[in-house]
Amino acid sequence: MQPPVTRVAVPAGDDPLAAGVDTQIHNTSSILPTSKQQLNFCHIQNATASIPAPVGAVVGAVQNPISSVATQSCTPLPMLPSVPSSSKSLDVLADEFLSSKRGPILLRPNPLPRGEAGIVRLRTLVERRAWGDVLKLASTLLSNNGTNSTSTSIKSSSSRSRQYSIVYASLLLRKHGLEDEKHSVTNNDDDCDVPSNIRKETIEIMVLRCNAWLKLRRYVDLSKEVERWNFLTQNDATASSPEWVPLDIHILAGQSVEYNPNNTERSTDILCRLRERIPCTEFGWLASADNALTNIYLRRGEWRLAIGSLDRVFDLIPDATQTEVQSLFFGSNIDPENTKMITDILTKTYMCEICSRQGRIFLQAGAVFEAGEIFEDARIMWSETESLLSSVLLPKELLYHNNSLTVILPSLICVNEGLFYFAKSNYDHALQSFSKAINILRKDGSSLISKYCEKDWIGPTVAGCQTPAKLYNEAVNNMTLCHLYMCNMKDAVVQLEGLVQEDPTAFLTERVAFNLCTLYELGSDSAVATRNKRVIQSIAKRFFLHDIGPESFRVT
Numbered sequence: 001m002q003p004p005v006t007r008v009a010v011p012a013g014d015d016p017l018a019a020g021v022d023t024q025i026h027n028t029s030s031i032l033p034t035s036k037q038q039l040n041f042c043h044i045q046n047a048t049a050s051i052p053a054p055v056g057a058v059v060g061a062v063q064n065p066i067s068s069v070a071t072q073s074c075t076p077l078p079m080l081p082s083v084p085s086s087s088k089s090l091d092v093l094a095d096e097f098l099s100s101k102r103g104p105i106l107l108r109p110n111p112l113p114r115g116e117a118g119i120v121r122l123r124t125l126v127e128r129r130a131w132g133d134v135l136k137l138a139s140t141l142l143s144n145n146g147t148n149s150t151s152t153s154i155k156s157s158s159s160r161s162r163q164y165s166i167v168y169a170s171l172l173l174r175k176h177g178l179e180d181e182k183h184s185v186t187n188n189d190d191d192c193d194v195p196s197n198i199r200k201e202t203i204e205i206m207v208l209r210c211n212a213w214l215k216l217r218r219y220v221d222l223s224k225e226v227e228r229w230n231f232l233t234q235n236d237a238t239a240s241s242p243e244w245v246p247l248d249i250h251i252l253a254g255q256s257v258e259y260n261p262n263n264t265e266r267s268t269d270i271l272c273r274l275r276e277r278i279p280c281t282e283f284g285w286l287a288s289a290d291n292a293l294t295n296i297y298l299r300r301g302e303w304r305l306a307i308g309s310l311d312r313v314f315d316l317i318p319d320a321t322q323t324e325v326q327s328l329f330f331g332s333n334i335d336p337e338n339t340k341m342i343t344d345i346l347t348k349t350y351m352c353e354i355c356s357r358q359g360r361i362f363l364q365a366g367a368v369f370e371a372g373e374i375f376e377d378a379r380i381m382w383s384e385t386e387s388l389l390s391s392v393l394l395p396k397e398l399l400y401h402n403n404s405l406t407v408i409l410p411s412l413i414c415v416n417e418g419l420f421y422f423a424k425s426n427y428d429h430a431l432q433s434f435s436k437a438i439n440i441l442r443k444d445g446s447s448l449i450s451k452y453c454e455k456d457w458i459g460p461t462v463a464g465c466q467t468p469a470k471l472y473n474e475a476v477n478n479m480t481l482c483h484l485y486m487c488n489m490k491d492a493v494v495q496l497e498g499l500v501q502e503d504p505t506a507f508l509t510e511r512v513a514f515n516l517c518t519l520y521e522l523g524s525d526s527a528v529a530t531r532n533k534r535v536i537q538s539i540a541k542r543f544f545l546h547d548i549g550p551e552s553f554r555v556t
Contacts, residue, residue, distance in 0.1 A: 090538040097535055101501040109505060109543050118160055119201050123452040126208060128505060130544040131215040138209035142168045142202070160201075163194055167202040171245070173230040199244050200458075207457050210252060215547040219259040226253045234270050247285045248458060250274055251292045258296050267296055283320035284460025287313045291461065294357075303365040307358055313462065314354045320462045321347045341392045345385055345405070352381040352409060353463040356416050368423045375416040382413050407447050407468050411437040415475055422482065431482040437475040441468050448472055450506060469506050473499065477512060480519075489523045500536070504543045513540065513552040521554065530555065 088096075098107050109128065116124060118141065125134045144158075144165035213222035226232070231241040232253050241250070254270040257263050275289040290309045297306035325343045355378035362371035389405060418433030441448065447468040455461075466474070476499045483492035496516045499507045513536055520529040537553040 090534055091542075093531070093535045094538045094542060097497070098501055098504075098539065101498060106503060119205060122205065122208060127450065127452045128544060129215075129547050131212045131546040133544070133546075134208055135212035135216065138205050138212065141165075141205050142209070160198065163198045164202045164205060167194055167199050168206065171206075171231055171242075172228050173235065196244065203246060203249055204454060204458055207249060207252060210256060211457070214256075214259065217549065219261075222256050223260040223263075226256045229253065233273075234266070246458065247274075247278065247282075248288060248460070251288055255292050255296065258299065268293060271296070282460070283316045283323055284462060287316045287320060287462045288460050290316075298361065298364075303361055306361050310354055310358050310361075314351060317350045317354070317462055318347055321350060324462075338392060341388060345388050345392065348381045348385045348388075349405065349409060350463040352378045352385065353412070355381065356412055359416055360419065363419060363423055368420070371423070372420050375413075375420055378416060379413050382409055385409070407441060407443075408466065408471060411440040411468075411471055411475070412466070414440065415471065415478070418475070418478060418482075422478065425485075427482045427486050431479060431486075434475045434479040434482065438472065438479070441472045441475070448503075448506065473507050473509060473512065476507075477515060480515065484519070484522075489519070493519050493523060500539065504539050504545065508536075508540055508543070508545060508548070510548050510552045513537075513548055514554070517552070517554040 095107055099105050112121070112124060112128075122134060122137050122141070125131075125137060141161045141164050144161045210222055210225065213219070213225070227235055229235060231239055231245055232250065233239050234253065234257070251271065251274065254267055254274055256267075257270060258267040271289055271293050275286065275293075278285050278289060280286075290312045294306050294309040294313075297303075297309060321343055325339060325346065329339060355374050359371045359374035359378065362368075362374060385405070414433050414437035418430045418437065421427070421430035421433060450467055450469045476495060480492045480496045480499075483489075483495060493516075496512065496519065499512060500516065516536060517529075517533045520532045523529075524532065533553050533555050537550075537555060540548045540553075
């Protein structure tokens with residue numbers, strides 16, 4: 001039998017529950033998470049504006065940021081010119097804001113494609129970050145509450161929705177009501193005849209609905225949903241999971257417990273027990289479980305445990321990479337020497353990503369010297385990978401790695417360098433490093449356009465690499481903070497506003513909204529700051545960015 005393929009996870013967003021989510025170091029990704037997520041240092045919930053910390057860095061690395069700015073030999077933070085109050089509506093002001101840039105202007109999101117329905121439309125909504133609509137559509141698909149439309153695409157979607165509901169009902173505990181019991185009894189036989197692709201899509205819909213609850217901070221609903229699943233031993237000690245139910249939904253269920261205020265301590269116990277049950281040859285799934293544990297430890301601020309989890313991932317990389325390459329070239333006539341070189345390239349690529357994550361955790365813990373050493377290890381690994389790349393051509397089976405090898409990793413090394421310099425209060429060098437990362441990412445503008453990828457949500461993962469769009473967002477945001485700490489308030493505001501103007505759907509995140517609104521408070525009088533913040537809030541509403549909470553706009 002051909003072994004399962006394990007791929008590098010490319011997160012679609014700050015999604016702690018996504019497969020292999022990369023825990024970002026912000027609120028992790030600003031929420032919890034990214035496997036496919038980070039702990040958001042930018043969400044400073046004080047009534048008085050305070051200077052945010054860098055994305056992916058540590059608060060501990062720069063002691064007392066306000067005083068560190070004040071003690072520099074520069075003039076105090078300049079106040080931006082006061083602008084007379086405008087009688088224009090928020091819509092008009094938002095249009096003016098989005099139009100005040102060079103190049104293509106995007107005043108509103110592009111219309112949703114015509115004729116889409118079912119899971120195809122669901123994936124489009126995830127791309128748009130319209131998580132409220134994702135939740136509504138996913139619930140409709142799983143409950144078979146479709147419409148009686150005469151549209152061919154809608155009829156087809158309704159037929160599939162009935163199949164989704166059969167599969168979904170077979171995964172629910174009977175004790176959750178007569179309706180569930182009825183479904184479980186009447187549909188289990190039907191479930192045997194459901195095609196495998198319908199089962200796979202049902203799991204995908206379940207995963208996306210859970211992430212929607214998470215993005216919308218509806219943690220109680222998320223907990224209630226997971227408690228209904230009949231294949232989890234955390235719900236029923238005698239539970240038996242169908243072979244077609246992937247391990248990542250078990251990992252997701254364990255992570256979700258972390259958001260239940262009554263059972264947070266259980267999440268690590270559940271995941272550790274699950275990891276013990278995973279066969280020792282399933283390297284990708286073992287790494288996925290360790291990535292999930294890393295996210296939880298980061299959320300709790302347990303740095304040593306987070307480093308330990310990533311150490312285990314690091315140790316799994318050689319075997320996991322070899323398994324991936326063998327599965328991709330199964331039955332092909334690839335030269336063994338070339339196969340070995342490709343394996344070496346991917347191994348060093350994954351190790352470089354894990355070292356980068358560990359270095360950021362050291363920064364979060366205030367261990368700047370140790371972070372520098374880890375970042376240097378990552379840089380050396382990348383240099384070795386570059387030298388190998390010049391002597392081998394990746395086959396078509398591995399073309400999806402090209403983005404990581406040519407865009408993401410080189411820019412990631414520069415961002416690492418910038419974070420280290422920032423932690424050392426060397427803002428000039430940090431600015432140069434972040435700028436270099438941005439230039440690398442801009443070389444291929446198409447790479448900044450995030451597209452839905454099923455592997456970001458479903459499947460085993462070894463490393464949690466960020467998407468180019470996410471990394472670009474991080475680099476620009478950190479450049480803004482460098483300008484701020486160098487007392488260049490105007491440049492800081494212009495830089496961050498420019499990021500939003502490029503594409504609100506891609507770049508107006510919780511972190512960016514919070515930092516930009518904080519800059520408005522620091523650099524403008526109260527009336528102007530409030531107006532500007534409401535404009536940003538209006539843009540988020542216009543683009544249906546449901547994952548940005550009202551607190552991010554600092555509007556009282």
